[in-house]
Amino acid sequence: MMVEKKKPDEITPQELYQSRRTFLKTSLTITSAAALLAACKPTAVETIPTAAAIPSELVDELGSSATLEEDITGFTNYYEFSSNKLKPTELAQDFITSPWTVQIGGLVENPQEILVEELIARYSTVERVYRMRCVEGWSMVIPWQGFLLKDLVEDVKPTKDAVYVRFEGTFDPEQMPGQQYSTYPWPYVEGLRLDEAMHDLTLLATGIYGKDLTPQNGAPIRLVVPWKYGFKSIKAIRKIDFVEEMPTSLWMALSSREYGFYANVNPNVPHPRWSQASEQRIGESGRRDTLMFNGYEQEVQDLYTGMDLTVNF
Amino acid sequence: MKRPSKIKLIAWVASILPAGWFIINYALGAYNPYPTLFLTQFAGKTAIVFLLLSLACTPLRNIFSCSSLNQPRKVFGLASFYYALAHALTFLVLDYHLKWNWLLPEFQNKPYLLLGLAALLLLLVLALTSIRSFQKRTADLWIKIHRWVYPTTLLVLIHQYFAIKGDKRTAILYLVIFGILMILRVPFIKSKVRIKREDSFQKINRWLLS
Ligand code: HEM
Numbered sequence: 001m002m003v004e005k006k007k008p009d010e011i012t013p014q015e016l017y018q019s020r021r022t023f024l025k026t027s028l029t030i031t032s033a034a035a036l037l038a039a040c041k042p043t044a045v046e047t048i049p050t051a052a053a054i055p056s057e058l059v060d061e062l063g064s065s066a067t068l069e070e071d072i073t074g075f076t077n078y079y080e081f082s083s084n085k086l087k088p089t090e091l092a093q094d095f096i097t098s099p100w101t102v103q104i105g106g107l108v109e110n111p112q113e114i115l116v117e118e119l120i121a122r123y124s125t126v127e128r129v130y131r132m133r134c135v136e137g138w139s140m141v142i143p144w145q146g147f148l149l150k151d152l153v154e155d156v157k158p159t160k161d162a163v164y165v166r167f168e169g170t171f172d173p174e175q176m177p178g179q180q181y182s183t184y185p186w187p188y189v190e191g192l193r194l195d196e197a198m199h200d201l202t203l204l205a206t207g208i209y210g211k212d213l214t215p216q217n218g219a220p221i222r223l224v225v226p227w228k229y230g231f232k233s234i235k236a237i238r239k240i241d242f243v244e245e246m247p248t249s250l251w252m253a254l255s256s257r258e259y260g261f262y263a264n265v266n267p268n269v270p271h272p273r274w275s276q277a278s279e280q281r282i283g284e285s286g287r288r289d290t291l292m293f294n295g296y297e298q299e300v301q302d303l304y305t306g307m308d309l310t311v312n313f
Numbered sequence: 314m315k316r317p318s319k320i321k322l323i324a325w326v327a328s329i330l331p332a333g334w335f336i337i338n339y340a341l342g343a344y345n346p347y348p349t350l351f352l353t354q355f356a357g358k359t360a361i362v363f364l365l366l367s368l369a370c371t372p373l374r375n376i377f378s379c380s381s382l383n384q385p386r387k388v389f390g391l392a393s394f395y396y397a398l399a400h401a402l403t404f405l406v407l408d409y410h411l412k413w414n415w416l417l418p419e420f421q422n423k424p425y426l427l428l429g430l431a432a433l434l435l436l437l438v439l440a441l442t443s444i445r446s447f448q449k450r451t452a453d454l455w456i457k458i459h460r461w462v463y464p465t466t467l468l469v470l471i472h473q474y475f476a477i478k479g480d481k482r483t484a485i486l487y488l489v490i491f492g493i494l495m496i497l498r499v500p501f502i503k504s505k506v507r508i509k510r511e512d513s514f515q516k517i518n519r520w521l522l523s
Contacts, residue, residue: 273475287408
């Protein structure tokens with residue numbers, strides 16, 4: 001079995017840091033679970049953590065603790081269900097996420113229609129603690145599991161004409177009450193430039209805190225682009241298309257003056273409504289400074305050399 | 314002190330109810346994990362509702378010929394000011410901890426915040442000039458000042474329109490209500506919309522005034 005090298009920002013499954021006392025018991029469970037997984041998903045890569053690799057607390061690389069699980073699952077922006085951030089938790093409870101196929105096409109050599117379970121089995125699972133900065137001026141620290149979007153892109157082989165990736169969320173007004181109104185041009189659409197999609201930080205996430213994604217967090221599969229405002233990280237993805245033209249996202253269609261295509265976290269580009277210079281970290285008292293590219297400047301600034309970020313906001 | 318009339322008691326209770334509702338829900342944890350956000354929005358919306366209620370009193374009195382309906386004007390107006398103050402203080406103190414290095418740039422690059430600030434200051438003037446002793450000392454200056462309530466309401470409605478994300482339907486509804494309340498004050502229309510004096514209304518009116 002191949003063992004993936006752990007990066008410092010990668011985390012151990014939830015069961016392992018909950019309590020040191022239960023460590024022995026849970027690690028046995030994890031080991032057998034890993035063995036089981038390895039048996040039925042031969043391509044999945046599982047790391048069996050050793051005692052030394054267990055962090056005493058879940059933190060991001062800047063030292064911030066992960067937001068409480070109940071806050072991550074209890075406070076969400078999911079306009080497909082409601083514009084009230086506390087309501088999706090209840091409204092999405094019975095949302096059906098299995099079976100779920102994702103269609104991958106457009107300018108690619110290997111278009112495919114594939115079950116989420118198969119996608120998850122096909123690519124190495126990674127665990128990352130990322131900051132999530134909402135355009136509305138609040139933020140969280142979220143321990144994700146998922147796989148690198150890059151792995152999928154390499155598999156489907158975009159042709160040389162592909163410049164952008166267009167994501168489309170599910171359209172299901174019967175299950176999603178917010179979609180019963182035409183106030184928003186459903187379905188949700190988002191996009192990335194191909195090089196952004198290929199970046200090592202960009203995930204397709206399928207879990208949080210060692211568990212499957214809850215419906216309100218975007219089950220069964222969602223995008224996570226931690227250096228961009230949260231609305232870029234589209235939930236409940238149905239379609240991924242490789243295209244030549246810059247896709248128009250739902251929020252761009254609604255108000256292009258407020259929501260740009262890039263939507264990189266940038267404290268120097270003000271939004272007409274919310275502060276982009278400071279943010280309320282959920283669970284903390286008082287605000288904190290918002291960091292350029294949400295603190296991922298080192299990793300991503302090369303993507304934007306020579307670009308005027310106030311124009312391409 | 315004179316016992317307040319029924320209509321005033323009703324108006325006072327109505328003004329306190331939203332605060333009570335919020336406090337109970339807050340105590341139950343219904344706004345966790347970000348109660349500040351909910352308080353800002355709740356207090357702002359309640360302030361607008363009371364401002365419009367205050368403006369609705371006189372037209373309603375005209376329509377129903379019930380003098381009692383004019384009485385809650387002041388109570389609703391003051392309620393609006395208190396909720397607006399709570400709204401602004403939530404933003405300035407609970408959210409920003411009065412950190413001016415963050416707040417000043419926000420006021421500089423967000424015109425809707427300046428509109429809100431202007432509206433709040435105007436409401437403060439209206440609240441102060443509603444004090445009886447001021448009114449007695451200044452003849453009818455206070456009446457002139459209180460005409461500012463119309464532009465103040467307009468400022469607030471514009472503030473709300475730009476503060477709301479995405480779906481602007483409530484903001485538009487309030488603007489329409491404000492427009493109707495203004496039209497109902499035009500003398501020509503005022504005389505047209507009056508409905509016939511009904512004995513039953515007058516009975517209720519007397520009870521409300523008692
Ligand atoms: C210094 C004065 C003021 C400040 C700093 C201020 C600040 C704000 C902020 C930051 C928001 C956006 C809240 C959010 O959704 O995140 C907002 C919205 C709002 N404000 Fe104000 N405001 C002020 C005065 C007023 C006044 C005087 C009123 C009414 C009498 C008012 C009514 C509202 C309403 C109705 C909303 C929309 C709430 C919603 O529906 O979500 N504001 N204000």
